[in-house]
Each structure stands twice: as C-alpha cells, then as structure tokens.
Amino acid sequence: MTRHMTYRTAAVAAGLERGWIEFRxxxxxVGDVLGWVWPSIIALIVMYALSDSTVPGTSFSLGSQAIPGILGMNVVLVALMGLASALTMERRDGTLLRAKATPNGVLGYLTGKVISQAGMAVAILVLVLIPAAFLFDGLDLYSVSSWLTLVWVLALGLAATLPIGAVLGSLLNGTQSLGFVMLLFTGLVAISGVFYPITALPEWLQWIGQAFPIYWLGLGMRAALLPDVMAGAEIGGSWRHLETTAVLGAWAVIGFAVAPVVLRRMARRESGSKVAR
Structure with a gap:
C-alpha cells in the first residue's frame, strides 16, 4: 500500500510539473493566447458599444453589467472546452496511449491537464479583466470582499467545470463532436444571463439556464464585481450566494464522482491499433 501510494504521489508530482510546463x-x-481571448475581445467591443444603454429599471450601464458574466463565460470556455479539446485530440495522436503505458501515467497526465487548463482559465480572466477595468465604469475592484468573493467563486467554478471537460473529452470522437458541443455552449451562454439580465427571459428558459454552471459562475462574478444595488436585477433580487455554492458544489461532486470512472474506461479502450486507424 505504501509503495502504491508513493507511485501515485510521484505521478501527481510529475503531473503538476507537466501542467506548469504546458501552461508556460x-x-x-501569442497564437494560443489569442485563440482563447478573442471571444471575450469581441464581447468587450460589443458591450462597449452598448455602454450608453442601461439595465432596465436602473441607471447602470448594460455594458458594465455584462462584464462579470463575460468573465465567467470565458472561465467555462477555457476550463471545460479546453480540457475536452485537449483530451479528444491527444487520444487520437497517441499521447494518452503513451501515458497509459507508464505506471499511474494516466493519473499524471490528467493532473497536468487540469493544472494547465485551470491556470489558463485564471490567466485569461486576468487578461480580459485588465482592459475591462479601464473601459467600463462601475466595477468594484478595490475592496477586499470583492476579491475574496471572486476567488471562491472562481475556485468553485473550476471545480464544477473541469470534470465536465474531462468527461466530454473521454466521450467525444473528433472535431465534429466538439463543434456540436460548442454550439450547445453558445446556446447556454444566450440563456444564462451573460449579456443581458436573465430575468428578461421567459421563466422556462430561466429554469434551463439555472440548471448549468455557467449561469451560477456569472452570478457569482457579478456578486464580486458589481455594486450591491445591482442584485435587484437578479432572480429573487439577491446574489444568492448559498444557491451558487450549492449548485456549483453539486456539479463538482457529481463531476469528480463520474469523471474518474469514465476516464478509466476510456483509457482501457485505447490501443495502438485504434490510434493507427
């Protein structure tokens, strides 16, 4: 048992190092960074054009109100879709098969992927937040409570979305499947209150949006970065911290329970002949 744990510890340590190297x-x-940043750049441009528009019932800029949701959207995009894309491609090029051939290699490989994608999600958030702070008024970036809220929401959001990315990367067969998932992701963004308060949508769409992490991650980001008065534009007129913790926590628990099972089965199916085909 001790030797087994030593091997696993060594695999995790190797994965941490690999993840840091991949992140760097x-x-x-520049091409890789722009590939992840450009959706948010486009969103920032659109929201800046709408800076003179206001959230219904308030004098607050619609563009500023959308910034936290855009940050949350980008976290989900990089963490979930990034991990799914990496697993899908590296299953096909033999990278995962080579990892499988070493003791606890899959554990080290996945540790590295989780670390690199989590690091990328945080880095991209910072890269988008910096210009947003100069372009949009009303963001609360100067209080300790805002940053503390941002940290716990981000950590819980990554825990909720990374396992989903691992599961999707294990199940999808190629770029066409990724394209379909990306289409679904775009649809979820549209009904998750990212660009406009979700309360403006029909109630049945509000319920669908609230079933997925992207809405709650965006809500948590708004709670961190917007003044408290803007909670009136949300469902129930509050930031709903308890519900945010419960829903994102539930997704994280389910994801971490399901992902290892799916990943082990996927790894067992990988073979040299399959990669060759």
Missing amino acids: QTMTS
Whole structure:
C-alpha cells in the first residue's frame, strides 16, 4: 500500500510539473493566447458599444453589467472546452496511449491537464479583466470582499467545470463532436444571463439556464464585481450566494464522482491499433 501510494504521489508530482510546463508554453504562444481571448475581445467591443444603454429599471450601464458574466463565460470556455479539446485530440495522436503505458501515467497526465487548463482559465480572466477595468465604469475592484468573493467563486467554478471537460473529452470522437458541443455552449451562454439580465427571459428558459454552471459562475462574478444595488436585477433580487455554492458544489461532486470512472474506461479502450486507424 505504501509503495502504491508513493507511485501515485510521484505521478501527481510529475503531473503538476507537466501542467506548469504546458501552461508556460501556452502563455508564451501569442497564437494560443489569442485563440482563447478573442471571444471575450469581441464581447468587450460589443458591450462597449452598448455602454450608453442601461439595465432596465436602473441607471447602470448594460455594458458594465455584462462584464462579470463575460468573465465567467470565458472561465467555462477555457476550463471545460479546453480540457475536452485537449483530451479528444491527444487520444487520437497517441499521447494518452503513451501515458497509459507508464505506471499511474494516466493519473499524471490528467493532473497536468487540469493544472494547465485551470491556470489558463485564471490567466485569461486576468487578461480580459485588465482592459475591462479601464473601459467600463462601475466595477468594484478595490475592496477586499470583492476579491475574496471572486476567488471562491472562481475556485468553485473550476471545480464544477473541469470534470465536465474531462468527461466530454473521454466521450467525444473528433472535431465534429466538439463543434456540436460548442454550439450547445453558445446556446447556454444566450440563456444564462451573460449579456443581458436573465430575468428578461421567459421563466422556462430561466429554469434551463439555472440548471448549468455557467449561469451560477456569472452570478457569482457579478456578486464580486458589481455594486450591491445591482442584485435587484437578479432572480429573487439577491446574489444568492448559498444557491451558487450549492449548485456549483453539486456539479463538482457529481463531476469528480463520474469523471474518474469514465476516464478509466476510456483509457482501457485505447490501443495502438485504434490510434493507427
């Protein structure tokens, strides 16, 4: 048992190092960084054009109100879709098969992927937040409570979305499947209150949006970065911290319970002949 735990510890340590190396390589590649940042850049441009519009019933800028939701959207995009895309491609090129051939190699491989994608999600959030702070008024970036809320929401959001990305990456077969998932993601963004208060949508769409992490991650980001008066534009007229913790926590628990099972089954199915085909 002790030797087994030592091997697993070594695999996790190797995964942490691998994840840090992959993160640094990605962040030094302008093309890779732009590939993740451009959706948010477009969203910032659109919201800046709407800066003179206001949230219904308030004098607060609609563009500023949308910034936290855009940050949450980007976290989900990088963490979930990034991990799913990496697993899908590296299953096909033999990377995962090589990891499988070493003791606890899959554990180390997945640890590295989780670390690199989590790091990317945080880095991209910062890269988007910096210009947003200069372009949009009304964001609360100067209080300790705002940053504390941002940290726990971000940590819980990553815990809720990374396992989903791992499951999708284990189940999807190629770029066409990823394209379909991306289409579903775009639809969820539209009904999750990212660009406009979800209370403006029909009630049945509000319930669908609230079933997925992207709405709650966006709500938590708004609670961190917007003044408390803007809670009146949300469902129930509050930031609903308890519900945010419960829903994101539930997704995290389910994800961490299901992902290892799916990943083990996927790894057992990988073979040299399958990669060759």
